[in-house]
Amino acid sequence: MTALGWHRFQFAFTITFHYLFPQLTMGLALLLVVFKAIALATGDDRYDHLARFWARIFAVNFAIGVVTGVPMEFQFGTNWARFSDATGGVIGFTLALEGLFAFFAESAFLGLLLFGEKKLGRIAHFGTAVAVFLGSWLSGYFIVATNAFMQHPVGYDVSPGGRFSLVDASAFVFNAWAFWEYAHVMCAAVMTGTFVVAAVSAFWLLCGRHEAHAQRAMRVAVVVGLAACLAQLFPTGDRQGKLVAEDQRPTLAAMEGKYTSGSRAELVIVGQPNTEEQRLENPIVVPYALSFLAYGSFGAIVQGLEDFPRETWPDNIELLYYAYHVMVGLGTLLTGVMLLGALLLWRGVLFRARPMLWALLLAWPFPYVATTAGWMTAELGRQPWLVYGLVRTADGTSLNVGSGDVVFSTLGFMGLYLLLGLLFVMLVAREIARGPEHAPARA
Amino acid sequence: MPAVFFAIVAVMLTAWAVLDGFDFGVGIVHRIVARTEEERGRALATVLPVWDGNEVWLVAGGAVLLLAFPRAYAAAMSGMYLALIMVLWLLVFRGVSIELRGHVDHPLWRAAWDSMFALSSTVLAFVAGVALGNVVRGVPIGPTGWFQLDLFAIAGDRVAAIDGYTGTIGLLSVVLLAAHGASYVAWKTDGGLRERASSVAKLAWRAAVPLAVVATVVTGFVRPAMFAAIARRPWVWPLAASAIGSTVVAFRALAAALDRRAFLASSALIASLLLATAGGLYPTLIPSTVDPAYDIDAYGAASGHHGLVVGLFWWVPAIVLVVLYFANLFWLSRGKVTAEDADAHHG
Numbered sequence: 001m002t003a004l005g006w007h008r009f010q011f012a013f014t015i016t017f018h019y020l021f022p023q024l025t026m027g028l029a030l031l032l033v034v035f036k037a038i039a040l041a042t043g044d045d046r047y048d049h050l051a052r053f054w055a056r057i058f059a060v061n062f063a064i065g066v067v068t069g070v071p072m073e074f075q076f077g078t079n080w081a082r083f084s085d086a087t088g089g090v091i092g093f094t095l096a097l098e099g100l101f102a103f104f105a106e107s108a109f110l111g112l113l114l115f116g117e118k119k120l121g122r123i124a125h126f127g128t129a130v131a132v133f134l135g136s137w138l139s140g141y142f143i144v145a146t147n148a149f150m151q152h153p154v155g156y157d158v159s160p161g162g163r164f165s166l167v168d169a170s171a172f173v174f175n176a177w178a179f180w181e182y183a184h185v186m187c188a189a190v191m192t193g194t195f196v197v198a199a200v201s202a203f204w205l206l207c208g209r210h211e212a213h214a215q216r217a218m219r220v221a222v223v224v225g226l227a228a229c230l231a232q233l234f235p236t237g238d239r240q241g242k243l244v245a246e247d248q249r250p251t252l253a254a255m256e257g258k259y260t261s262g263s264r265a266e267l268v269i270v271g272q273p274n275t276e277e278q279r280l281e282n283p284i285v286v287p288y289a290l291s292f293l294a295y296g297s298f299g300a301i302v303q304g305l306e307d308f309p310r311e312t313w314p315d316n317i318e319l320l321y322y323a324y325h326v327m328v329g330l331g332t333l334l335t336g337v338m339l340l341g342a343l344l345l346w347r348g349v350l351f352r353a354r355p356m357l358w359a360l361l362l363a364w365p366f367p368y369v370a371t372t373a374g375w376m377t378a379e380l381g382r383q384p385w386l387v388y389g390l391v392r393t394a395d396g397t398s399l400n401v402g403s404g405d406v407v408f409s410t411l412g413f414m415g416l417y418l419l420l421g422l423l424f425v426m427l428v429a430r431e432i433a434r435g436p437e438h439a440p441a442r443a
Numbered sequence: 444m445p446a447v448f449f450a451i452v453a454v455m456l457t458a459w460a461v462l463d464g465f466d467f468g469v470g471i472v473h474r475i476v477a478r479t480e481e482e483r484g485r486a487l488a489t490v491l492p493v494w495d496g497n498e499v500w501l502v503a504g505g506a507v508l509l510l511a512f513p514r515a516y517a518a519a520m521s522g523m524y525l526a527l528i529m530v531l532w533l534l535v536f537r538g539v540s541i542e543l544r545g546h547v548d549h550p551l552w553r554a555a556w557d558s559m560f561a562l563s564s565t566v567l568a569f570v571a572g573v574a575l576g577n578v579v580r581g582v583p584i585g586p587t588g589w590f591q592l593d594l595f596a597i598a599g600d601r602v603a604a605i606d607g608y609t610g611t612i613g614l615l616s617v618v619l620l621a622a623h624g625a626s627y628v629a630w631k632t633d634g635g636l637r638e639r640a641s642s643v644a645k646l647a648w649r650a651a652v653p654l655a656v657v658a659t660v661v662t663g664f665v666r667p668a669m670f671a672a673i674a675r676r677p678w679v680w681p682l683a684a685s686a687i688g689s690t691v692v693a694f695r696a697l698a699a700a701l702d703r704r705a706f707l708a709s710s711a712l713i714a715s716l717l718l719a720t721a722g723g724l725y726p727t728l729i730p731s732t733v734d735p736a737y738d739i740d741a742y743g744a745a746s747g748h749h750g751l752v753v754g755l756f757w758w759v760p761a762i763v764l765v766v767l768y769f770a771n772l773f774w775l776s777r778g779k780v781t782a783e784d785a786d787a788h789h790g
Contacts, residue, residue: 059542063538063542063543066498067534067538067539070531070535070538071534073502073506074505074520074527074531076520077505077516077519077527078524078527079521081517081518081589084509084513084516084517085513085516088510088514088746089513089746089747089750091509092506092509092510092513092516093750093753095506095510096503096507096510097761099499099502100757101764103502104499104764105768107495107496108768108769108771108772109768111491111492111772112775165747166746166750167747167749168749169750169753398517399589400524400591402591405524412528413532416535420535423539427547
């Protein structure tokens with residue numbers, strides 16, 4: 001692998017591992033607010049116990065998210081120095097706002113949420129949960145807005161020397177891509193949060209432990225989770241896809257494994273792309289569907305890769321194709337699971353329906369997989385560009401950093417993060433085994 | 444506008460050094476001043492509610508540096524690649540050792556994280572000083588505008604990320620932050636823990652003064668231009684006076700067992716030293732050891748005007764909010780940390 005390859009691998013690895021944690025942070029932050037709001041409204045103590053229990057898991061998850069998040073910002077400078085040098089005047093804006101408005105707020109209120117329940121009183125303590133929720137969701141927005149600039153640059157100017165500067169800050173912050181990308185990413189985070197809560201609740205119900213708590217948590221998880229799943233497919237996923245169809249046409253072609261152009265384009269359900277022969281093997285397709293989904297008419301022409309110069313093709317068409325299909329396939333299956341769960345809940349039989357509880361117990365890893373696949377779709381689809389159409393990925397790395405240095409740092413991150421992953425799993429498993437009744441309010 | 448952002452970055456990184464500095468200091472001294480697991484738990488509980496917010500000053504300061512001076516951010520981070528990467532790993536260890544210690548009630552688990560906290564804090568304090576030393580001494584930026592520093596040089600005239608000069612500044616940083624953190628522990632605790640923290644603070648202060656004199660003299664040889672600039676700039680003089688004044692205050696406060704005053708004095712000293720250094724370097728962000736013509740300075744490295752104006756517009760309300768958050772947080776966690784507080788953080 002070349003130095004460029006290692007730089008890309010290191011960033012992909014560290015960001016993928018990092019994002020396992022914030023997605024749960026943002027999903028759980030919403031659920032903590034919901035649990036505490038219900039506890040306030042109904043006076044049912046068990047929602048307070050649930051909030052405390054999930055806050056303990058939130059704390060471990062948040063800590064790993066913070067410590068793996070700090071390297072992300074600094075890797076822009078260490079590994080992607082030419083990219084930072086060229087575009088820092090633009091992307092530094094949202095990264096600075098994230099630190100100033102989101103990270104400070106989160107850090108100031110998280111400690112109070114975790115340790116301040118006795119000191120603060122019920123209303124103020126609910127307020128800290130809302131503040132942590134707002135802080136974490138705001139942080140998500142600034143990161144997605146930064147990514148949206150890389151996907152679809154707006155509000156900037158480029159000097160002849162290739163240096164970017166901000167000319168319209170509000171156009172940059174309120175990029176149309178940022179809005180739909182953010183909505184899509186947040187629905188995914190809520191899916192992860194609700195599937196994790198549903199899995200733990202299903203585990204307790206199947207074991208016959210903490211049933212009163214588990215039923216309450218499950219009800220919240222299924223209702224909120226179904227809403228997130230549906231919004232994930234439509235409108236957010238649909239609109240995100242239409243933006244790609246509009247602004248990143250070679251990406252759409254590669255995602256769909258479409259080598260040749262034509263109207264009445266078919267949507268590929270399964271099939272293996274063969275880039276050498278420029279065809280899809282063993283396809284199962286839905287006729288006309290892609291033309292309609294991408295451009296709103298069955299007769300619309302969808303361009304295949306053949307229409308674009310090769311140097312604008314994403315450089316890993318196969319992985320992009322599978323990432324996209326895994327995301328859509330899992331998203332659809334997960335929506336089906338939540339729909340069925342909601343149906344059984346509505347009929348009042350969910351808590352006795354053991355096969356359904358088993359399905360909910362085992363489903364929790366898949367929102368993580370779908371989310372990771374979704375980000376891979378976005379980031380592989382952006383290739384070969386760092387800033388779409390403007391800065392090539394190959395022109396963004398630090399030329400002054402030797403490949404040996406990058407291999408060393410990549411291996412170090414892999415070892416360190418393996419340790420963090422093991423610690424996280426161990427600590428969360430302990431909390432789940434102890435259950436919600438153990439958790440007292442803390443000073 | 445570049446001058447305003449030079450000041451903003453200097454103030455934010457100084458705030459990081461003062462605030463996260465006492466977290467590092469607590470890490471450096473807590474295995475020495477706290478004898479039992481209960482005492483170590485209490486020492487740690489003094490930083491638990493605040494360390495994360497303190498670290499955000501580094502993250503946010505770094506992002507503002509990227510926004511305002513991308514040239515400097517990119518060159519410095521990539522040019523000290525290995526040193527920076529290891530700092531990132533140490534920050535990971537420091538963070539998890541504070542956060543995970545309380546989750547398992549087992550003496551071996553806690554002992555392991557206590558040692559990890561002490562080790563990572565000490566090395567981070569050293570490296571923070573080394574980083575400052577590199578900025579003062581300069582780095583070999585050539586005509587390309589980029590450089591790559593060796594990680595270390597044992598002897599000789601070669602500059603490296605860690606060499607004789609930067610190592611001296613690193614050592615000063617460890618001793619000074621040990622004094623700072625020990626004063627903080629003394630202020631926030633009582634009993635035998637407070638007594639020992641206070642003695643360690645006195646000891647560290649006695650070591651810090653001669654070291655600071657040595658570091659100042661050596662800096663005079665390494666970068667004479669900085670002192671010449673300070674001499675020309677009367678607005679830096681009060682900072683130099685404040686550095687000396689706060690040292691005197693610290694010794695008298697420690698002798699009189701006025702722990703909070705001693706802590707505020709070490710905060711003032713660290714802030715004065717860093718801001719005076721920034722005042723002496725201005726407008727240079729990163730000096731070149733090859734030729735001053737290759738220095739990266741605030742005017743050459745600044746981003747476009749519009750971005751900086753809008754950035755400043757949002758920075759002001761953000762900082763007002765941040766000051767309110769910190770005031771609220773420190774107010775709510777006022778008073779001595781009790782055994783009960785420490786327990787609240789534990790499983």
